[in-house]
Amino acid sequence: xxxxxxxxxxxxxxxxxxxxxxxxxxxxxxxxxxxxxxxxxxxxxxxxxxxxxxxxxxxxxxxxxxxxxxxxxxxxxxxxxxxxxxxxxxxxxxxxxxxxxxxxxxxxxxxxxxxxxxxxxxxxxxxxxxxxxxxxxxxxxxxxxxxxxxxxxxxxxxxxxxxxxxxxxxxxxxxxxxxxxxxxxxxxxxxxxxxxxxxxxxxxxxxxx
Numbered sequence: 001x002x003x004x005x006x007x008x009x010x011x012x013x014x015x016x017x018x019x020x021x022x023x024x025x026x027x028x029x030x031x032x033x034x035x036x037x038x039x040x041x042x043x044x045x046x047x048x049x050x051x052x053x054x055x056x057x058x059x060x061x062x063x064x065x066x067x068x069x070x071x072x073x074x075x076x077x078x079x080x081x082x083x084x085x086x087x088x089x090x091x092x093x094x095x096x097x098x099x100x101x102x103x104x105x106x107x108x109x110x111x112x113x114x115x116x117x118x119x120x121x122x123x124x125x126x127x128x129x130x131x132x133x134x135x136x137x138x139x140x141x142x143x144x145x146x147x148x149x150x151x152x153x154x155x156x157x158x159x160x161x162x163x164x165x166x167x168x169x170x171x172x173x174x175x176x177x178x179x180x181x182x183x184x185x186x187x188x189x190x191x192x193x194x195x196x197x198x199x200x201x202x203x204x205x206x207x208x209x
Contacts, residue, residue: 001053002026002060006046009039017062019045028062029084032091037064052083061087067096070136078128081121088116097140101175103133104204138170138200161190167199176207 005028007021016029017038028047030038039045047062048069061083063069068090075086092114093099102110103125111122164185171181184206188199 001051002049003051004046005049005060005062007044009041009043009045012038012041017045019047019062026060028060029087030062030064031068031087033068033093033095034062034064034090050083059083065096067136067140071096071099071133074129074132074136075125078121078124081125085116085121089114091115092117097137097175100133100137100140103129104137106130134204135201138197138204163190163194163196163199164188166196167203170196170200171203171207180207 005019005021005026007019007026009017010020010025011018012035014032014035016027017035018025018027020026028049030047034047047064048066050061050063050069050072052059052061061072063072072083072086072090075081075089076083081089090096090099093102101107106126108119108122108126111117111125112119117125167188168181168185171184172178176184184203187206188203190199
């Protein structure tokens with residue numbers, strides 16, 4: 001199974017590219033999201049690859065970022081959402097974070113605005129992936145916040161535990177306003193053994209939808 005390709009882009013189409021790896025050309029399907037991040041023809045590229053094997057063909061799908069690949073892996077677990085449909089859904093979003101927020105917020109109207117996503121599919125995506133997308137957003141946000149580092153103060157609560165400052169910082173990185181963050185974080189408790197990830201999950205449930 002091919003998991004990663006590194007080579008030279010020799011052909012670019014809106015729905016895919018050909019990557020030359022030591023004389024072998026691989027036809028790789030990509031979303032509009034990844035297509036926009038590709039270099040010009042003749043330049044080197046590295047893509048994360050999903051290999052889809054069927055009886056009569058093998059299809060490769062490429063992703064410019066780990067976040068997009070993570071969302072793709074979640075989407076194809078939803079009933080009636082195959083790799084081609086998942087790529088189409090990703091193509092309708094500006095960035096992985098934007099799509100994950102739609103799902104985490106249960107924004108059916110936003111999801112159905114994506115070409116090819118009907119109400120039934122949007123419902124299934126929200127029901128099956130809402131909590132998983134909340135977790136992805138928390139994980140992506142926490143990646144930039146180091147527990148125990150200099151705290152980022154939000155609002156006027158300078159005496160709260162440093163771990164809550166890390167949670168607040170991650171929420172702001174996810175796009176919420178400081179006032180909204182402070183209201184959510186002030187309701188959190190930080191018992192012994194609590195982690196940033198667990199507290200982020202709790203905070204996300206309290207954030208405005």
